[in-house]
Amino acid sequence: MDVRVGGAWRWIGHGPDGQDAPFKGEYLELVSPERLVQTEIFDVRGFDDRAALNTLTLEDLGGRTKLVARSRFPSVEDLEGALATGMVGGALETYDGLADSVVRSAAHSPSAERLRTIKAGRRWRSGARAQP
Secondary structure, eight states: OOOSTTOEEEEEEEOTTSOEEEEEEEEEEEETTTEEEEEEEEOSTTTTTOOEEEEEEEEEOSSSEEEEEEEEOSSHHHHHHHHHTTHHHHHHHHHHHHHHHHHHHTTTSTTHHHHHHHHHHOOOOOOOOOOO
16 A cells, blocks of 8 residues: 555455455545545456545544545446445445454553443444435
8 A cells, every 4th residue: 555645555355255356546635634535446357447436534523533435436337336246234344343443452541431332332324325
């Protein structure tokens, strides 16, 4: 990962069925610590010519952080194809893992009990929908 505007990234997700899902992209905007914009390409022949645009924002809510991730696909067909792969479930698992990591890293901090409470009550929403 070359985390700078114009820098490239690549990662491979490993599914429970043993299938790999390679992705790559480019960082377009980095505003630390509040905003990241990047392209995302499913790096498989037949899909590697179309990029989604992902925007991640972090908002300080006074002791809590609101994370909003939005993806804009090049077409309704690309969105529907991505949804058919189970990407929403994978994203939710990823966010659960992030929450677990935050709780583990803060386990010895004064706010650890509050983090455990937040973790127990967290809810993730998927707003996946086609937009014109």
